Amino acid sequence: MGGNVSFTIDGKDVQGEQGQTILQAAALSGIYIPHLCAMKGLTPWGSCRVCTVLVNGRPQAACTMPISDGMVVENETAELKDLRSSLVEMLFVEGNHYCMFCEKSGYCELQAMGYRLGMLLPRHHYMFPDRKVDASHPDVLLDFNRCILCARCIRASVEMDGKHVFQFIQRGPHKRIGVNAESGVGGTNLSVHDKAAESCPVGCIIKKRVGFSVPVGQRKYDQKPIGSDIESRQTVTKNG
């Protein structure tokens, strides 16, 4: 792989291709930058801000920032780690997350991120919002108590499924995911086989009748922390 852009992340030399984002180039070089709204194959979005890095000293979202020659990226600094924790904690307190009862537990990227960042108790106060559950679809349940507004379902439906099942509605603290039918998600053309149904990083989009099939201790993030797949990647370029 002949990279044509050279830059550094925390002092390590990284090679990438023109047009890649910092997040993409870092991942290919075995460097994990924590992220939630970014998902392989989807348009970069930049909403969760967990991937915030410093680029030449200025904060930027690694998932949307294109790489350029000579760029100096800071990733694993104490300040950035604390900032990421604060953001992840914001996502926790903004919704209603009861990890021990959640079907997504052990597979949830938010939960796994909390563990990875060493979160014990959110520094922010819980908001305990009143959120709806949409069980109108025969095969898919939407539990908006868990939604972190990452828009992965919105993008996956459009970009991968060629549909338009989801979209943001309202704004500010009231912003939420709307579905393309007045009657609820059951009135849309969403199929349980759609990529959109797979795209949710948390326990908001849940496939019915398959929950809790894997015992605690054997679930995805019981094995290894989030990001370890990227970090275990043998990089093709030599690190400095």
Add this chain to the structure above:
Amino acid sequence: MADNSDVNRQICGKFGNDKGRLMDILLSVQAESGCIASGALDDIAKSLSISRVEVESVATFYAFFSREQRGRFVIRLCNDIIDQIKGMDRIAAAIRAELGIDFGETTADGLFSLEYTPCIGMCDQAPALLINYKVVTRVSTDMVHEIVQTLRESKNVEQLKLTLGDGNNSHPLVRSMVVNNLREPGAVVFAPTTPGVALQRALSEQPVELIKIVKASRLRGRGGAGFPAGMKWEFTRAAVGERKFVVCNADEGEPGTFKDRVILTEAAGLMFEGMTIAGYAIGASEGIVYLRGEYAYLLQFLEEILSKRRAAGLLGRDILGKSGFKFDIRIQLGAGAYVCGEETALLSSCEGKAGDPKTRPPFPAQKGYLGMPTVINNVETFCAVARIIENGPGWFTSMGTQGSAGTKVFSVSGDCSSPGVYELPFGITVSDLLARVGATDTQAVQVGGAAGRMIGPAEFGRKLCYDDLATGGSVMVFGQQRDVLAIAHAFMAFFVEESCGYCTPCRVGTSLMFERLGRFLAGNADLADIDYLEKTGKSVKTASRCGLGQTAANPVLSTIQNFRKEYERRVKTNGSVFLSSFDPRRAVAVASGLAGRASEHFGTQKGGV
């Protein structure tokens, strides 16, 4: 509810069934039906060949759209901080009493709805309100009675007996009671000009020469961010695109800013001229003015100026005989969303989408409106451009400071005897400005609106310019009797509601800060809460995606910096190591109420919360 399908389809047809014109379509549907009903979402989606939820996304983003049926007259009382200190509560009580409804409600006869709205750009004549698009300023309780009576009887907002304002406010197409309060017209924006003079001169130059002139003038964007205008034009000219656009940001929503309103009223021709010059300079033939919904009362008047300019050969084809140069302008009306003043959110709105900012890079100069290279400048910036072309860059740089050439139009409001608009050379000190506006015994000045910073007397010697205290124009003056924390709290409430909600720090962080600041006002904050506010504020500033979020923590951060004693004196000092914000009696009272008996620990039942 009547089926309005035919009407909805006609409206879509009128806008060419173009999804890019969804804002206009929804504005028309809202005006026609008093709401955007469920059926309307389906009708519009079908006509535009888009999904229903896309229409819903836009219809639920903007404050002026409503899914529920609203009254024939929607009364929107401005609740910005200046209106609050100028008697908003008294007016609110009078309207409630007169209509017999609370805010957020509609009268049973379907005649009135009552709402609060953030700054409508009338701080120099507060308290103010909107009745649909009709502006009522300096509202008194007597006026409330008269207004409601008149509307009940005539059912016509034009029947209101309102004294017309000065200048073009009394123009037949405006007929508004708004006054200009133009206290000090300066040499650039408010000087007398002749339409076409600057444009004629511009067309005698090569486009690249024009950009050189603008660069030489060191003109920086007047909206607040201060990006060099010439450089922005150069990037846009150099960018590749089959079409290019010139967009004017007339969405001044920053609390305490109203200078663009006066420019639009008295110098709109100059602004259009500047846009046309920009079009020639960058190679664009289309311009858009994004006019905030609150200023819709100026729409017909502005349209007429455009028509006159077309008739005079200042817009259209072969402008002023310059073969091959064509340029025209359309006005896009907003619908109540502060975030649309952010340039990429503004572009989203122009494209008929919810006002979420776009990912940057790419910047608008590379990929802007419809993905094409776009110049976006403020109303005042375009006016300055026309004057610079007319008089040369040397004339412009002879005013102001090295880093901030020219004049700045300030909007001053609050505790002063002469609130209004002042066009002054950059570099004037805060204390000089305070003397001009008749402010005595000033405790604090908010420079740059809610997104700006609050300073105390120790900093009144600082200069208003990009290199020192930058402002897009808003200067709010607060006397000794005001509570700076209550002011900061009002600003945070504003940001909570006006965040687009796209990114985590701004959507969640502003709410968290608003709540935590409230603890100081309620008297149950800990000393550690100051630290919490600083740290969370820093996270919001660092991690937010756009300018709104990056400045949303400023009300708290700048008051902690400059008025820390106001925080410290309110900290609860009960000597307890426990969380002072937690009141166990109050918490137990809920359970007590449910159980129907008093707490074992706290004795007598306090009767719930």
